Amino acid sequence: MNRNLRIEDVSLTDTGLARSENEDCHVSLPQQQVWLVADGMGGHDNGRFASQAIVDAARSAQLPDGLEEACYALGGAIHAANEKIYATSREGGKMMGSSVVALVVREGEFAVMWAGD
Numbered sequence: 376m377n378r379n380l381r382i383e384d385v386s387l388t389d390t391g392l393a394r395s396e397n398e399d400c401h402v403s404l405p406q407q408q409v410w411l412v413a414d415g416m417g418g419h420d421n422g423r424f425a426s427q428a429i430v431d432a433a434r435s436a437q438l439p440d441g442l443e444e445a446c447y448a449l450g451g452a453i454h455a456a457n458e459k460i461y462a463t464s465r466e467g468g469k470m471m472g473s474s475v476v477a478l479v480v481r482e483g484e485f486a487v488m489w490a491g492d
Contacts, residue, residue, distance in 0.1 A: 380483065384410060398422035398473075400430040407438050409449065411477040414491070420469035425460045429475050432456035442481035446488060449477060453490065 388399040398415025413429040415422025436452035438445040474491020
């Protein structure tokens with residue numbers, strides 16, 4: 376970890392004006408130098424399940440020290456979560472999903488990963 380880089384984070388989500396339930400999830404993993412927000416698809420069934428599955432996958436991912444390798448590992452975890460979301464959606468016969476954005480920091484470099492709207 377770069378000792379000259381200091382990151383402080385605060386997280387807050389809001390239901391907004393269109394929905395009655397907030398389906399967003401987020402995770403801050405400063406030890407892994409990863410921050411992620413998953414935005415459950417409102418208007419579909421169980422966006423909260425989808426966004427939570429992505430956050431849980433990121434939380435359990437073992438990320439290497441290198442930036443590119445860490446991004447591939449996090450991307451693999453997100454793909455595994457997507458497979459779980461898709462299977463659950465097919466079993467229940469209802470559409471669900473989530474967009475995701477993640478920040479990965481390594482030794483003075485960073486990458487932003489994004490999928491969805």
